[in-house]
Amino acid sequence: MVKPRVEQIADVAWELLDTEGEPGLSMRRIAAALGVSAPSLYKHVTCRDDIVALVQGRTLIEGAAVMRRALRRRSADPGLAAAMAYRRWALAHPAQYTLTYGQPLLRHLLPPGLEDQAAMVVVEHAGGDEITARLMFATAHGLISLELAGRFPDDANLDAVWRAAFGRAAH
Amino acid sequence: MVKPRVEQIADVAWELLDTEGEPGLSMRRIAAALGVSAPSLYKHVTCRDDIVALVQGRTLIEGAAVMRRALRRRSADPGLAAAMAYRRWALAHPAQYTLTYGQPLLRHLLPPGLEDQAAMVVVEHAGGDEITARLMFATAHGLISLELAGRFPDDANLDAVWRAAFGRAAH
DNA sequence: ACCTGAACACCGTTCAAGT
DNA sequence: ACCTGAACACCGTTCAAGT
Numbered sequence: 001m002v003k004p005r006v007e008q009i010a011d012v013a014w015e016l017l018d019t020e021g022e023p024g025l026s027m028r029r030i031a032a033a034l035g036v037s038a039p040s041l042y043k044h045v046t047c048r049d050d051i052v053a054l055v056q057g058r059t060l061i062e063g064a065a066v067m068r069r070a071l072r073r074r075s076a077d078p079g080l081a082a083a084m085a086y087r088r089w090a091l092a093h094p095a096q097y098t099l100t101y102g103q104p105l106l107r108h109l110l111p112p113g114l115e116d117q118a119a120m121v122v123v124e125h126a127g128g129d130e131i132t133a134r135l136m137f138a139t140a141h142g143l144i145s146l147e148l149a150g151r152f153p154d155d156a157n158l159d160a161v162w163r164a165a166f167g168r169a170a171h
Numbered sequence: 172m173v174k175p176r177v178e179q180i181a182d183v184a185w186e187l188l189d190t191e192g193e194p195g196l197s198m199r200r201i202a203a204a205l206g207v208s209a210p211s212l213y214k215h216v217t218c219r220d221d222i223v224a225l226v227q228g229r230t231l232i233e234g235a236a237v238m239r240r241a242l243r244r245r246s247a248d249p250g251l252a253a254a255m256a257y258r259r260w261a262l263a264h265p266a267q268y269t270l271t272y273g274q275p276l277l278r279h280l281l282p283p284g285l286e287d288q289a290a291m292v293v294v295e296h297a298g299g300d301e302i303t304a305r306l307m308f309a310t311a312h313g314l315i316s317l318e319l320a321g322r323f324p325d326d327a328n329l330d331a332v333w334r335a336a337f338g339r340a341a342h
Numbered sequence: 343a344c345c346t347g348a349a350c351a352c353c354g355t356t357c358a359a360g361t
Numbered sequence: 362a363c364c365t366g367a368a369c370a371c372c373g374t375t376c377a378a379g380t
Binding site: 098101102103104105130131132134135137138139140141142143145146149150151152156157158160161164165 | 269272273274275276301302303305306308309310311312313314316317320321322323327328329331332335336
């Protein structure tokens with residue numbers, strides 16, 4: 001009833017990103033956290049990118065789930081609520097977010113269909129309009145990545161920016 | 172009449188990013204391109220971050236200049252023209268763009284006022300409305316970084332998305 | 343003032359060898 | 362089937378030594 005090693009590796013990788021940030025995702029550190037030597041990881045994973053892809057997959061799935069849950073809560077302004085929930089979740093996992101959106105997706109290492117499935121939430125909420133969906137996705141991503149990079153002044157009213165972008169009144 | 176070494180370093184760094192991408196920005200490669208050993212760079216620069224900051228500074232200034240030039244051309248839709256010119260320029264220098272916007276700005280190593288001066292173009296074009304300026308900036312950044320990361324399907328009509336975001340009709 | 347080679351602590355990855 | 366230590370080619374950076 002023990003988890004397969006690949007899943008243990010993914011778990012440890014996710015935790016190391018939470019605690020140590022991006023440098024935590026090294027073969028040697030993951031191995032050390034598992035009480036094993038670095039080369040032995042290669043029995044369960046063909047290279048470091050496999051591990052990056054595992055993290056990217058989890059990030060895509062969790063992010064979509066966060067939005068879906070927020071939409072289901074049916075608040076006064078569900079779109080804004082979903083955007084805000086997604087923002088809060090991304091800020092809580094900066095290293096994972098950056099690893100997933102700040103560099104190319106390792107598509108060939110991802111379970112097929114996973115990317116489309118994660119994108120579905122946004123497209124559905126945009127009523128099937130792909131242009132609107134892509135614009136909403138890009139706007140949220142831009143705001144999050146700039147906030148993560150500390151790119152806005154400390155006194156910037158980012159809530160107001162998010163409301164302007166995603167609030168009911170914005171359309 | 173030779174350039175100071177720091178400027179030579181910045182020039183070489185910029186070129187290496189154009190030709191080799193992000194891995195090109197290594198102390199050893201910059202040194203080799205200058206025909207010198209890596210340790211000797213430390214006579215002109217205190218650490219690698221100094222070089223990153225030099226590139227970030229150039230990126231901020233050039234990006235702002237690109238927008239300003241496009242706005243001055245006074246086309247039918249100057250806002251859209253400026254956004255498109257900025258997009259085209261960013262896609263032509265992906266490594267520099269990522270180095271400047273994909274990670275924290277090294278503010279303490281940047282000439283004071285440079286960041287604000289570069290941001291001014293957008294704020295001016297937004298008529299001084301900071302919320303709108305930040306939203307436009309984030310939207311453009313989000314679209315560019317997702318496009319650079321190959322995140323949109325090949326058949327995505329990105330021009331239409333940019334028009335929806337920045338076209339005259341969008342307001 | 344400017345440069346050098348050797349060295350240190352890190353990477354990802356390979357490989358022969360052990361159980 | 363799974364793990365090991367040693368090694369290789371890379372990093373950024375330090376330092377004693379040379380001109």
